[in-house]
Amino acid sequence: MADKLVGKDFTPVDVVAKVTGRAKYAEDFRAERMAFCKTLSSPMPHARIRSIDTSAATKVPGFLGILTADDVPQFPPPQPPILSKDEVLYVGHPILAVAAESEAAAAEAIEAIKIDFQQLPHVTDPLESLFPGGPNARSNGNVAAAQINLQTLKWEAADFAAAGDDKLPAGKPAEEWKYGDVDEGFKAAKLVIDESFVAGGFPHHSMETRSAFAYWEGSKCFLHGSNQSHTSAVPNISRFIGIPPEDLVFIAEFCGGGFGSKIPGYPNMAIAALMSKKIGRPVMHRISRAEEYAIGSARPSFQGRLKLGFAADGKILAADLYVVQETGPHQGAGDFRSAGNCLSMLYQPAAMRYRAVPVLTNTPPTGPQRGPGENQFVPIIEPIMDKVARELKLDRVAIRKINAPDSSSKIGSDRGPLTSAFIKEALDQGATMFNWEQKKARSGQRNGNKIIGVGVGQGYHSAGSNGFDGLLRITPDGKLHIHTGVGNLGTYSHSATARVAAELLNYNWDNAIIERGDSRRGLPWNSNQAGSLTASTQSRTMFVAATDMKAKLLDIAAQMLGGAAADYDLGDEKVVSKADASKSITYAQAAKKAMELGGKYTGKEVPNDINPVTKHGVTMIAGTGLIAVAKDNLPRVGITPGLTVSFAQVELDTETGKVDIKEMLCVADCGTVLHPLGLGHQIAGGNVMGIGLAHLERHVYDPKLGIPTTQSIEQSKPPTYLDVPAEIEWGAVDKPDPQNPVGVKGVGEPVQGSGAAAITSAIADALGGHLFNRTPVSLDMILNHLNKRPQAHKPLQINTV
């Protein structure tokens, strides 16, 4: 590519709306005759609903209607229901919704509803549920996940007895895989470590709660929601509402944070829509912070065990990982699975076994959160790698490089290929930027009551996909409209990737118009804005759509000026004859000609292989200009890894336990850099979230009552300005991925993992290599360790303060 736009900074068009307060989020919309709804949710962690008496509620002045589980589509368990029917599974589980003239009246009506609950045994700790005779979070089972059927699984008492109190028992897994000869690897190892660990979960706590606003016009449902993806969510949201996707007009121009909790739409969105249909009025459903805690998703905790066998040179000969996941009451996400893949990816063990059990618990539903699985795992293993480096007398960066993947490496049980991996280069670049050789000499140095620690952490997430559609349009005024169906999570990648199309079409970026955020604008089927996918998938769709547009422009020029398409090339917003530069047509002229030609030129005919969502999107704009639409059929074989490395220097206060992060930097292997300012922003923000994961954020439950005690932001402790360094430096390897037409890979997820791991590594380093084997490493844990006091939590206990 000419690189006029790719790799350069620009001002994304939506940033001005954000700094002026004009950006409109779902709850900022209003309509005449708007009614309000509130939900009634479970006060108990696990109970059967025996009866519901709504008679008094219907008499509250302003009452308009009630929506119960009988009024909404049902999905097979353990998929999350929109409203629960017979059994409630956690404190905050929505049961019914009431609409009224005012929100106050809806709340009053909710207060007047009487529900007779039969309390059932509840469980918040997976190991308790796996114990013989232990409680099940659902009456129909205690283990489930995607590709793992809902079932009841109990381990043997002997498994628990054999492990003792401080090791994870290794009972029957729900899934497992292996490659190589693991037993032989451990036998050949010079050093074997065997550590049990806890990686704590915590809420997503997006700043914008998942309020929704809906109304209907005939069969069409208009829904304003907070969602990080756009078109990829439409089929799912339509399913929740029970309408065909083409009847949903989804409006979501801005999303106030999602972090994985708002990827493909969510059940709560359907409440406003179905209530609106039921009462025949627009409905606003505001979600409070405490409700967001209950329904807004969380990262699942792990209880795990990691056994590693090392050769004298530091190479991992054998690895054995067991992960028990606290999944919450519904299907949850496959974090446990990603942890296994992460180990096989980042450390390339010669032989490996992976086992896991996702256990259902009566805690709020969990789901993917930025680097799901990988980011729980790396802050645990990285201090262990440090410990091994010390014992084998290796440099801590060197032991990572010895085990790190390169582009010829394989991943997972099926030993699949990678499209590219340059983490060794990232380690080198980061070590140079951080001045590792000099800094590492400061390990353990004391300054009064402060101890210095330096740490290094790595992060990984698969960061590429393919098969989505691109859609571009040139209107008769010559404007290039770049249609994009990804969401707006705040990465600015909707625009950064759109610049690929503008660049390929020699189009002045300032004249281009981004069409996004509203189904009526005609949006193509694009990937979730999640999983570090947007940069990779959208650079591909923009490439194929621009290729189609270019072919059509050349074709039209040949029709208008004679000769063949090959006789022409793209100039500055015009098509120019290669032989005679005076022979040209403008893009505006080409668009007008396209409208005479019709058919494939104006979207009246579209390729057969594009997604139905794209086909529907094209119908919105067909006939309005020259239209290019194509599916990304470009080849891509293997996993596309996004890889990052973070370095940190901390000062640990021995009197307060406070961890003061003095310096932090991060280097990314994310292929060709598309948008430096945006990339730096993701890297810094991800590392900030990593700081929270490493030593601040938590989920706490009263295990006896199953009641959450961290419902508010302050109690969950996401990082503030004062918890993080004022500046986080960053760099990028900037080596293109050969299987992306622009060379791009994603990077949104691993930055949090490497940041968290650098902090746990630095804390361990300050404490002479002490392994807590637990996140978050809280102040009291540090103080207890320094003062040789026992920790307040039991070894494998989760959701502790």
Added chain:
Amino acid sequence: MPEHDQAPPCDIHREDAGTPESGSSTPQDIRATRRDFIKSVIASGVAVSAAGYVVVGRGGEAFAQAAGTVTRLVTLNVNGRDRPVDVLPNETLIHTLRYKLGLIGTKLGCDHAECGNCTVMLNDVASYSCTTLTHAVRGRKIVTIEGIEGPNGELHPVQKAMVQELGPQCGFCTSGQVVSAVALLKHNPKPTVEEARIAMSGNLCRCGAYDHYLKAVMRAAREA
């Protein structure tokens, strides 16, 4: 580069954000004709009940507002203009701003003085509007994000710097961040990074955009 700034036409769906400052009734008019007052104050023809929203829902449960609770007409000075508005005894300022005066740029993040998304200036001091009672701010100068731009819509130096440094990510906390930064620079035009960090620390950003926001504050201080 322009982006569609208006959604395609849609009949029932009208937004009240565009003209927050157009209310022109005097208190005398209001006492005379209450219906007209509501129309003019809301200023865009949206007939949402003024008391439609619950004030401060705690612990996931909304406290019902007692039926027949008496509202009282007060005049607030918002963004340099006097705005007459009916206020409940327990009404918080963000409720009045967002749901009665249509100033939706101020965001409600937690409703518990934890996040700072709702930050406005009261007599030039950054304050959480979610835990400020509206009755308590009569006679004070209230400035919201809508009052930060210059009279002709030119961006404030803090806003310009936030654009240049790409301050926001998702943008939901940005209104509060901008207002806090403007308040800081009013009192301390040339802060050190450390002073800026402390002054901004009441504004949470879940995207972790602190680094870019701080760079923007320091740039605004340099270039203002």
